[in-house]
Amino acid sequence: MKLHLKYILFSAFIFGSFYSCSIAKYIPEDERLYTGASLIIASDSIIKNEDGLRTELETVISPEPNSKLLGMYLGLYYYYKNQKENPGFINRWLYKKLGEKPVYQSDVETFDVEDLLLNRLENRGFFYSKASSKFEESEQKAAVAYTVNVPTPYRMETYQLDSLPAPIYGEIETLVETTPFTKGMRFDLSSMKLERLRIDNNLKKKGYYNFDDSFLIFEADTNRYHNKSFDLFLKLKKAVPKKATVPYRIAHVNIYPNYETADSIYTTSIRYNDKNFIQKEVFFKPKYLDPFVTLKESELYNPETSRNTARRLSTIGAYKYVNIQYKEIDTLATDSLGLLEANIYLSPLNKRAFMAELQVVTKSNSFTGPALALTYSNRNVFGGGETYNTTVKVGYEAQMGGGKNLGDSSLELGLKNELIFPRVIFPIKINDDFFKYSIPKTKTSVSVDFLDRQKLYTLLSGTVLFGYVWDANRYVTHQINPISISYTDLMNSSPEFEDILSVNPFLRRSFEQQFISGLTYSFTYNELVDVQKTHQKYLNFTLDVAGNSISLFGKEQEVAGPKTFLGLEYAQYAKADVDLRYHFNFAKEQTIAARVFAGYGLAYGNSDVVPFVKQYYAGGPYSVRAFRIRSLGPGTYNADEDTNNTSNSFFDKTGNIRLEANLEYRFPIVSFLKGAIFADAGNIWNSKENPVFDGKDKFSSDFISELGMGAGVGLRVDIQSFVIRFDLAAPFHDPSLPKGQRFNFDVSKPILNFAIGYPF
Template identity: 35%
Template sequence: MRTSNNKYFIICVLLFTILVLSSCSTTKHLPVGDHLYVGATVKINPDSTGKVEDQKSLKDLLESKTRPQPNKKFLGMPFKLWMYNLAGEPTKNKGIRNWLRNKVGEPPVLASSVRLKLNNDILTSNLISTGYLQAEVIGDTLTKKRKTKAIYIANTGIRYKIDEVKFPEDTTSVNKILQRFKENSLIKRGQFYDLEVFKNERIRIDNDLKENGYFYFNPDYLLIQADSTIGKNLVNIQVIVKPIAPIEALQPYKINKINIYPNYILQRDSIIRSAPPIEYKGLRIIDRRATFKPQVFDRLIFFKPGETYNRKDHNLSLNRIVNVGMFKFVKADFTPIDSLKSNHLDLNFYLTPLKKNSLSFQTTVTNKSNNFVGSEIRINQLFRNVFKGAEQLSISVSGGMETQVGGTQGIKINSTSFSAETKLSFPRFVVPFLKVNSTSAFVPKTNISLAFQTIKKGDFYSMNSIKSEIGYIWKENIYKEHILNPISITYVLPPDTSKQTYKDNIIRFPGLETNLEKVFIIGSNYSFSFNNQLNTERKNNIFFTGTAETAGNLVSLFANTNAAGQKIFAKTPLSKFYRLEVDFRDYFKIRKEITWANRLVMGYGHAFGNSTSLPFVRQFFAGGSNDVRAFPARSIGPGSYNSSTSQFYADQGGDIKLMLNSELRFKIFSIIHGALFADAGNIWLRKEDPTRPGSGFKGSNILKEMAVGGGVGLRIDAQIFVVRFDLAMPFRVPYLPENQRWVIKDIDFGSKVWRKNNLILNIGIGYPF
């Protein structure tokens, strides 16, 4: 019966597809006498037996330069053109037909729009710029069944190489700089002639000059001459400074006075010059209201009077002033004292401060990894420049209601929460008895925070927690960030243990009492992140974060020991553990709108002293909309233990975690994106829990106990937000008998019972990783 249903389903899909395709011929609605343009093919040296270096890449590059580009395809099919033809001509400017034709679809690209001579010139120019100085391109068209294809024959000739690179040898100040740094030249003997390299070489030389005080120099004052008449397909390169370069560009400049206007008003272009300046370490601060302490600007501005101008200090100063978060308008103005008689610049910083106080109100829809969805209201009050040292004080309160939509095992659970947090941030390293300076473009921060949270989950339990941290955040560069909290204190208060409901739940649900223990977590944590996804030109981007946490080691030296041998601090058991976690992600761009994303997560925790397992708030979990999506949130594991037998909502944690995700992401049309994904993972306890058989970690059982699932996804990606729908199904269930864990053979889309028990729709905000 299952086979019959599957066949019926497949036949219906095929019939529907054939019907749609037959009614959506790509050439049916073309203008009379015109043809559908289906793209271009470039043939490189077809009459020659020799091939050029990296011919496939060159062919792809040239084909991408031709215009127009044909209709876009999805999985090899012109989906958008089909939608355009299927919709037909709309009779009004709204409705489904108008939306399909003008938003989803795209009109046919016509052969009459192809300009062969223009494309010939474009392709020839591209070949010449990469060293094929004798290249010639000839294009023609081929038409068959009202479809036209352009064919371009590219005869490249031999690619020219560089024989010699010369820099000016006279003793003028600019040419001395060019000689000093010529070893860093991007143009090397033996390289291919490449116009793009020449452009980058001009930028390199300009940077060298800027670093040595040549403030008014720019790359347009450089000329790179190529002599291709020397024969043997070689060229000589000569770098010269153009004679038209003005005298201001040919001399280095030094910094004279540094003036800072921290209360500049952009609308009135006002500068309060009547206020006497405050002199501080070579800085002249014109601040009649004494809004900021002078030390603030000493940490933000890297120039000193008398120093030679350099671009590095220029950029560092601007970046740090912007990143300190105090100003909405920042301008650095360099003014020559007298360009005819002096080579000195006055440096003026015009800074418009943000409002000292700001109140924000936010309502959000929440979607958490444990399948709780709901809404939250958050109010945040921000005080800037609290102690006149660019500090920020943030006070926020939030409250919300949630309901669990997955992993409930038939029990619907409502959750309410309330939290309050205050955080004081200093724009520098605050280290007792030490002075620590930062020279990066990013301002380091010292944070002191205190937070309180109370959560009530239905009639099962409520939990209160207090957390306080003192720590530092700093960035090495745009890619690397460090977070160090040398002092981190968490105090977890259990529910009211006198209630009968609590006592009943402890009996019914194994492990619940351990999860809700009263505990003190006093320790330190460190996190390192690397993320180069902002570099969109890379074909492959990665994200990595690693965290390490330890608790209870130092404070236990001062803690008391109770009769049971437990370390007690403030009449509360002290948790002792260390915890490690890494999250590595790779994003490989197969094509412009197709990305293959992969993630590996590994976590390990070792508790010692008072307990054999990590405290509940530090445990690892598996399953859910951002995890192994074919299983309800927190329902996987530990190990081969079946949490569904408890009839309690899934909330299983562990000391060890391993998870792998793979997802193929592609654009369908407009803001609609699709995905195919597969997930695998599980958690384990370091030591077996007798009340949860199969929960212990054994190295030989890792692969045997991995949960595996996969599915399809649909995403609405509007750049500023992403709404995600992932439909997943299990492929391997770890808690089934060992020889029955692969369940792919049981897939039966035609069965209502199978769909109800196996298909999980995950609705989320943002991408899963």
């Protein structure tokens, strides 16, 4: 039934259109159908932001009339049909989907609405306003017109603080001096509520643990004026507790690194850096846990410091719960200071965990297939929050969206060992106070992968990484790997693959440089984490530099040629990418998503070509979706027109320059089924001409006319952020065709892309 919902609703619309006028016979004789309300604002002065005032007033007008579709009361019609003794299955189902109970004139309480209108006007400073209403009636319908007469509003002359007890008087006096209130501002209750919250928030930061914004009250005095002006006074309500007017300091900080609710006896207490670490045995070493706790003894209570501590502790990866509680301490010291005891309860995750994951993997190179990953984790390995992970993976993948080609399937085996330290491991001590938002993590990993690409080659590769990940704030993340070493060994190269390499010497050179040692850095600014924001921005910048430091130890060959290190030829290159994204969420589950990508790789020194694994490609589910994976470019090259191309297709077309732009409209269809309409443009080029491509691959000032462009539609299954994506696209500008023939929207042979996750 769900699959045909759209067609049934459409049929219901057509069917109902013939009978919608017949709802008149169902309206009781002593009733009229309510059709809505209008609002007239009459004022004896100019109202600043009258549209905003109208919008607020309209929110209190009720009830809502029955909805109409193209002038027809379709929902009301099916309500009446369902009131029959035997309405039938279809009518009952349509009523459940579309039906609405009728709203009659007798349901409208105009006096209540008038009171609400006057209340909103007084809250905005329009005192002594008047409201009236009048029904406009026809034979079986009625509407109501509300009129509000708005006088000149009251405006503020002064804003001052009334007498308060010490020491809170001085704190609030300072805050009043920095108020956003200005002379001449209109009386506005909502602004006063915001002012109370501002003062309360700032008082909390200064230690006023028991204060609440509800303790503050505003009083307006108009006695001195005859021109609708007033003096505004801020004061405390009566009977405010004494403890709410004094600041609190933290007397003790108690940390329970291995807290369990069933435990009530803790036998070991270690005093470290003015904090008490209480645990049965040393579960988490105090010297490693201490930097995450920003609460300090003798400092004033500050909720921001408390939230910061909780967030930092949660990032360690060893705890499932972080609970910070404060307890007031009885003191006879003074009446002007309170004392708190901060208790931090940390509930650890299971020390060891084993996870088996069956995946459907889809990669950016359009390889898709099943994979099984087995992961063993050991948390808090050395008592400092360290996490050790070892993962064994086996997977089979096939390239989707194309005909049978060489290398279109592969078998992959992998082993990865990873050790994560929740602190900076560096020869020189770095002050932890520099990292206010979060403490960087040090990540080390060693991995080995075996890849058997059908009828082409077998590749054995190993990677060693050492680096840091740091969240500077909610949106900004830095990731730097000062040590990034990889080695690849091309084994069992097939005759077919050797033929491809013999045709393309640039490709051969990109596989020969097996040793890569360098530095990578990534900067990410991500507003997409705020899913409620209307405007979301994303920026990622990545820099990859290899071979500079190792070149100092490089050994010259006897015959002129590239240098080697430990007998291995190493690569030298620099590569930079910029990825910009913008999401405009203009309605519920409706988004316009845009993306621009630019990347450039420069080979130098020991290399005359960027290594194959570091080159760019275009086409496929994460690129220009109207072209098959790695089939677009480079430049205007067309393999079908190349008489020298004996294999009729060069292996994985790549380049060292990439430009791309994407635009997509995303919308809901029904439940977890989403849709999209999109357009993509992009291509790859080489900065140095590759003779194999007859000079058509070189980047030039005419690059705009060499972009591959396409458009299409998408269907996505989105279940709690797990997305299975199908995109159907066709090209409308093919750069491989001669000029004058490139613009052609060829929908006869569309490309179907399958992927996991959104493209951007």
